[in-house]
């Protein structure tokens with residue numbers, strides 16, 4: 394089966410700024426693919442190029458079997474795009490918002506589709522409520538329902554759960570997995586590590602460049618980190634000294650623990666055991682997390698423009 398997204402060499406400049414550099418990406422049909430990276434790294438710009446909303450300066454490839462440069466109108470018809478900000482109308486009701494979107498996409502059997510979306514949302518009886526009065530979690534559910542009205546084959550979700558509480562985020566991810574199981578491809582940007590771990594594969598972008606791709610486990614193992622967990626009273630005050638030990642690549646705080654990582658087999662375990670004994674701390678071998686891997690990735694790569 395052809396991939397849902399298969400592009401290479403995509404570039405985008407805004408004035409002098411080169412915000413996406415030679416992006417190559419393959420996303421399989423039905424896959425949940427996560428986009429991660431610091432603010433301003435080019436995630437939204439990449440998403441907008443893939444769905445035909447923004448024309449790349451150069452590059453080639455296809456999205457849903459259509460050419461990304463020449464067939465953007467056809468791509469847009471089969472894509473559901475959820476933007477970072479709530480983009481429905483606050484002063485229209487839930488039903489009016491859905492009806493408006495259904496009209497825009499020329500959905501067949503419009504009123505049945507809107508009624509079905511309201512029932513699926515569990516909002517029967519509240520269809521006249523103004524969208525602006527909904528909580529963050531409900532606004533997000535309504536936005537997703539609106540994106541799905543025209544039965545897209547690909548969902549592009551740009552930080553869909555920013556500012557949403559943990560229960561609503563969990564429900565949202567259950568729904569994403571159900572959609573994926575039904576064959577819909579999902580490309581989702583997020584800053585949350587727990588969400589990244591729920592994706593089948595990930596790409597990490599920084600400075601408009603793709604720094605890593607793979608499953609969460611592949612991305613962690615590619616960094617070749619060995620990680621130890623250091624615990625003890627007021628452990629944070631030891632972080633600078635730990636950072637200065639030979640072989641330490643990164644020290645990250647996780648609650649009342651420090652994760653200390655270095656390359657594999659570089660003698661760090663012995664160093665840490667001596668340090669822990671001298672300072673009344675406990676040290677145990679741990680597993681590097683996805684966050685450890687991303688921090689290490691950022692520390693060992695530099696902005697090409699800053700060189």
Ligand SMILES: Nc1ncnc2c1ncn2[C@@H]1O[C@H](COP(=O)(O)OP(=O)(O)OP(=O)(O)O)[C@@H](O)[C@H]1O
Pocket residue numbers: 407412430431432433434435436437438439
């Ligand atoms: N229309 C535009 N005109 C000029 N510059 C832009 C435009 N859109 C984005 N940029 C710039 O391009 C860079 C990449 O932005 P983009 O929104 O793609 O990043 P992002 O990774 O999605 O960030 P965030 O995580 O904050 O959403 C940023 O420096 C941004 O200011």
